[in-house]
Amino acid sequence: MQPVYKHKKRKAAGPNKNEKKVMREMEAERRIGMAGTLKERYPSVQRLTIQLNFISPQGHLLEQQTRHYGPADACDFSATCLGRCGGTGSFDLESKIKEVISTRRAASDNTGTCQEKLYPGSADCCGSRLQCKIEVSYQPGN
Numbered sequence: 001m002q003p004v005y006k007h008k009k010r011k012a013a014g015p016n017k018n019e020k021k022v023m024r025e026m027e028a029e030r031r032i033g034m035a036g037t038l039k040e041r042y043p044s045v046q047r048l049t050i051q052l053n054f055i056s057p058q059g060h061l062l063e064q065q066t067r068h069y070g071p072a073d074a075c076d077f078s079a080t081c082l083g084r085c086g087g088t089g090s091f092d093l094e095s096k097i098k099e100v101i102s103t104r105r106a107a108s109d110n111t112g113t114c115q116e117k118l119y120p121g122s123a124d125c126c127g128s129r130l131q132c133k134i135e136v137s138y139q140p141g142n
């Protein structure tokens with residue numbers, strides 16, 4: 001005898017936009033909590049500045065952000081995409097920053113492109129670009 005399974009009818013409602021936003025905020029908080037401060041992670045760094053230019057696939061500047069990090073600041077180095085994906089995509093600058101600091105460079109220019117699909121199953125990617133300038137000052141004597 002095959003066991004008989006009853007199929008429960010389930011409403012196909014995923015999280016709505018507001019719930020998604022809350023989830024993203026919780027995720028961000030969790031990440032900051034885990035990330036530690038700049039001093040803990042990179043004791044040789046006195047000051048870290050990240051300049052972000054968000055650029056649309058057409059080449060228009062969407063937004064410019066400058067972030068300053070001091071020794072007591074949390075190492076949250078991710079940037080949410082401001083392009084057509086509506087914030088689903090994000091850029092993680094962590095590995096780049098790590099590389100810059102481990103090689104003790106003072107500055108680094110980087111560009112990334114958001115590969116997020118416009119919607120699930122879409123063939124189109126967001127394609128927005130992030131230009132990112134990383135500047136690092138090191139503690140004297142280190």
Ligand SMILES: [Zn+2]
Nearest residue numbers: 081085114126
């Ligand atoms: Zn995007």
